[in-house]
Amino acid sequence: MDADVIVVGGGVIGTAIAWRAATAGRDTVLLDPGEAAEKASEVAAGMLAPVSESVFGEENLLALNLRALDRFPSFAEELEAAAGFHVGLRTEGTLNVALDSGDLAALRRMGEFRRGIGLPAEEVTGRECRRLEPFLASNVAGGLLAKGDLSVDNRRYTRTLRAAAARAGVREMTGRATAIDGGTVHTPERTITAATVVAAPGNGVTRLDGIPGPVRKAIRPVKGQILRVRHPGTIPPVATRTIRAMVVGREAYLVPREDGEIVIGATQEERADRDITVGAVHDLLGDARAVLPAVSELILAETSVGLRPGSTDNGPVVGREGEDLIIAAGHFRNGILLSAVTADAVTALLDGKDPAPEWAPFTPGRFQ
Numbered sequence: 001m002d003a004d005v006i007v008v009g010g011g012v013i014g015t016a017i018a019w020r021a022a023t024a025g026r027d028t029v030l031l032d033p034g035e036a037a038e039k040a041s042e043v044a045a046g047m048l049a050p051v052s053e054s055v056f057g058e059e060n061l062l063a064l065n066l067r068a069l070d071r072f073p074s075f076a077e078e079l080e081a082a083a084g085f086h087v088g089l090r091t092e093g094t095l096n097v098a099l100d101s102g103d104l105a106a107l108r109r110m111g112e113f114r115r116g117i118g119l120p121a122e123e124v125t126g127r128e129c130r131r132l133e134p135f136l137a138s139n140v141a142g143g144l145l146a147k148g149d150l151s152v153d154n155r156r157y158t159r160t161l162r163a164a165a166a167r168a169g170v171r172e173m174t175g176r177a178t179a180i181d182g183g184t185v186h187t188p189e190r191t192i193t194a195a196t197v198v199a200a201p202g203n204g205v206t207r208l209d210g211i212p213g214p215v216r217k218a219i220r221p222v223k224g225q226i227l228r229v230r231h232p233g234t235i236p237p238v239a240t241r242t243i244r245a246m247v248v249g250r251e252a253y254l255v256p257r258e259d260g261e262i263v264i265g266a267t268q269e270e271r272a273d274r275d276i277t278v279g280a281v282h283d284l285l286g287d288a289r290a291v292l293p294a295v296s297e298l299i300l301a302e303t304s305v306g307l308r309p310g311s312t313d314n315g316p317v318v319g320r321e322g323e324d325l326i327i328a329a330g331h332f333r334n335g336i337l338l339s340a341v342t343a344d345a346v347t348a349l350l351d352g353k354d355p356a357p358e359w360a361p362f363t364p365g366r367f368q
């Protein structure tokens with residue numbers, strides 16, 4: 001036996017699980033294919049915004065996301081203490097804005113829904129929106145302020161998780177798992193064994209022998225193109241909180257970082273290529289400028305693309321599949337947000353306990 005636990009997948013989910021497993025005293029191997037550019041968590045915006053990322057009819061996912069939002073700050077605090085770095089957690093909330101009366105009516109309905117389930121969703125006028133965010137477009141008609149939303153610098157967060165995992169004794173190995181067979185993981189180069197294998201390979205789950213067929217079939221890549229812009233030294237920050245809007249029927253978000261970067265996203269495309277297209281960059285920049293015209297003065301620093309691992313019901317897939325296999329997959333648009341509670345759930349499963357009740361609808365068995 002090479003370890004107590006092998007975690008397959010070195011993205012945010014796998015690394016969070018490995019850190020917690022090692023912290024609990026388990027001899028843990030993290031098997032990482034090593035291609036940073038292929039990880040959805042490197043491309044993500046890092047919004048911790050449960051309501052904005054759920055849609056009507058996804059109440060179970062919303063309940064899980066709310067638990068995740070509640071858990072994230074204490075998890076991040078422990079992580080920062082363990083690694084000695086900051087993850088860039090921001091607490092200014094999200095401002096959803098509407099650019100015309102139709103959007104405003106939809107936003108008001110969303111506000112009623114949120115308040116109806118006890119969430120903070122304060123209606124604000126266009127003038128109040130511009131007081132909160134002075135660089136907003138002059139035609140912003142009104143908004144909805146979600147004070148409880150957070151955001152995190154996804155890249156700092158994953159770097160911090162990796163450092164904490166190493167400090168806790170996680171042994172990182174580079175390799176792409178092709179099959180799991182009992183407690184054995186096969187890569188083209190080696191075979192390693194453990195008491196328990198945790199499969200957290202993102203979209204790689206669809207190509208991993210040993211994962212039940214219905215789970216493999218339930219996951220699909222959903223392409224997201226995303227931009228990063230930065231302030232030149234001469235310009236003060238043009239946004240202080242996450243800003244979201246619908247622009248000509250497209251969802252747009254701008255997520256500011258402490259260091260002056262703003263993440264602008266994102267497309268949602270049912271395809272699996274990694275091409276960055278002229279049309280997507282044009283639309284993302286156009287939508288961002290429609291909401292926050294001062295974006296025109298910023299530096300276009302990066303265009304990137306990721307493949308979100310989405311399941312057929314948009315929910316994650318976390319649970320035991322037999323004696324020696326745990327699956328943690330399908331985190332779709334919520335990988336960063338759900339990382340802490342997924343690590344908690346897998347810790348519970350490793351301890352022979354049930355995860356928190358919010359996980360009950362998200363077992364692998366639901367696809368059988």
Ligand code: GLY
Nearest residue numbers: 224265266333334
């Ligand atoms: N969570 C943001 C996105 O998936 O675009």
